[in-house]
Amino acid sequence: MDTGLTEAEEFRGYVSRWVDERLVPQAAGLDHAGEFPHELFRELGKLGYYGTMYPEAAGGSGLQHPYTCFTVLCEELARGSMGFAAGVCMQGSTATHTIFQWGSPKLHQLYLAPALRGEKIGAFAITEPNAGSDAASLRTRASKVDGGWRLNGTKIFTTNGTVADFITVVASTAPGQGAKALELFVVDTQSPGFSVGRKLDKFSIHCSDTAELAFEDVFVPDDHRLGSDGGSGFLNAYKSLTVDRIFTAALALGTGRAAYEAALRYAKERSQFGQPIGKFQAVQFKLVDMLGKLEQARLYTYHAAALADADKPITTEAALAKIIAGDGCNEVCQMALSIFGGYGLMNEYPAQRFLRDSYFPMVGGGTSDIMRLVIARQLGF
Template sequence: MIFDTEETREYRHHLARWVDERLKPKAEELDHSGEFSFELFREIGELGYLGTMYPEEAGGSGLQQPYTCFTILCEELARASVGFAAGVCMQGSTATHTLYAWGDEEVKTNYFLPALRGEKVGAFAITEPNAGSDAASLRTKATKTDGGWLLNGTKVFTTNGTVADFITVVATTDPTLKAKGLELFLVDTKTKGFSVGRKLEKFAVHCSDTAELVFENVFVPENRRLNNGAGSSFLNAYQALTVDRIFTAALAVGVGRAAYDASLQYIQERQQFGKPVGQFQAVQFRQVEMLAKLESASLYTYQAALLADQSKDITREAALAKIIAAENCNEVCHMAMQNYGGWGLMNEFPVQRFLRDSYFPMVGGGTGDIMRMIVARQMGL
């Protein structure tokens, strides 16, 4: 396959070893505690993985296939813990991309580079209580003032929200302009007027920090308005949000792989009626169906990543990858639960966590219905 190169094989090999030795043994503990692991996060930064998407001269890894490699990062981490993977993937993509693309030297020195090293945690805040996929309806307001801007509003579902050192906030400078009035503002979480409303509790991805954020006359200096002067900075950043759909698809592939592997091992060991349950045709057919769904999800996800590396328009492919991977791998996790039978309901086996976490890629970054709307528009409908 074109996306299977020496660079990507070496990248996956070293990363998979770290996942198996460091992340996987702690995955259950992280799920039970629901805590963000600063220790593992900093390790990922020290190893250079947070700089996967960026050129060497900017402080990144300088890879030839950055999007494919970052897709591998999301998949491999999710194979052990989707919750941990979600926070890392936010850090290495959307939370830092806007700083890399439009931040000045002060921003890059104080936020971007420390973020790549894992020394600072970043977040990207767009969703609001009454505005999710309909970004043009956002109410968080940015008002011009001497030397900068004042932000007022509330955000929800912000990944890394309670642990972030900085947050890129989407706010409107003119509600009458709809999406064209949206701009990006870099907020240091130590700034007066910023607060965490509450940490949001979820039934899945427990160790992925998710928060409600409040902005009350938060001052943002002019240089931290992330805009290169070419229209709405949010619309300019939309490409990064599009690519993120591929990374969300990779999270689904990762948890699907975990469920498939666990199920395959279980049906070879579990004995009923004097033989392994994997020798019963119904179970065999289910396991094969799991493999078929997983392989199709993986192939389409990496095809989309390859197109991104080739600087192709991926609007349709990224949305399709998210639909195919999220829905296929959720079904894979359901079938793994069936193969486990009653033991699948027990917390001592991870298959119940895989199933819970498989719902995150179906919703995070846009629901399946929103993805279908995007594809339909690309079809001219």
């Protein structure tokens, strides 16, 4: 199988330089401010990174290994700031992928092309206050009216929600009838009846924007419904969310790497009992275990990305990547924090940010246990 590593490693060189020069120096400040970093977000758009997954005809980069390269982008950005990377990941994957795959040329022109240039911000909203893991039970209703649909309901935890120009919303044409009644609608946030309920204050990924959204009789034209066949909304959302798990694994990997590298440096610099703490076997063993977990996460995440590039089934592999990288990198970040001792708890050191942020990949896009459930189904249960 062609793993795409040559193209991807060249791509990594460019992203990595930008991360070191532009993102790493600002990461602690962004975390402290807790605001969406508009300037950096636009800058990345001008550099063309939101188009990593798309062909040139759609305004994208035309890469040979788009999934592997987008995985690299997520990993490298999360090495700098997972909060920033989470917003970028949403913009370059689910928020635009659904429109790219199932949107009309008009929607491509209105939303996809400007989003890939970083001129418009996208979001994807399926989760509701009473429908998280059980997404098919969602209650946001789409009622058919002349020329379009009226949407009513509430969404929660929407990444990029307060800053989005457009949002792909999953709504039900017959609430209570489960997955088969779900459809995807592209909502322009200028539409009357749309409002941001509130911006959510979080423990983790502070500079990623997370919102509760309200839809009150929001009119959505017929041509803003994704997928012309009707009734395939859930399947389409599911396909996008499945590949997205690989990118969430990459976010975990990036932050895990940052935590490991910081702890390794610290273990060589910090002395106690007359020698660097890295001379103590207990600290060395932690660092070796961290390296092992990162390697597992890296190998498996890129294995899943290579399968996606080869157009092979990825349901099990993407979910496994998210478990291995999500849970594994959270453990890496816990060990990193302990190597920093008391300084690990101080905000002037990054270990606490890495650990806080490492909880996001274990929840976003489905919890680790829901990933286990997905895999168990593939095993025939």
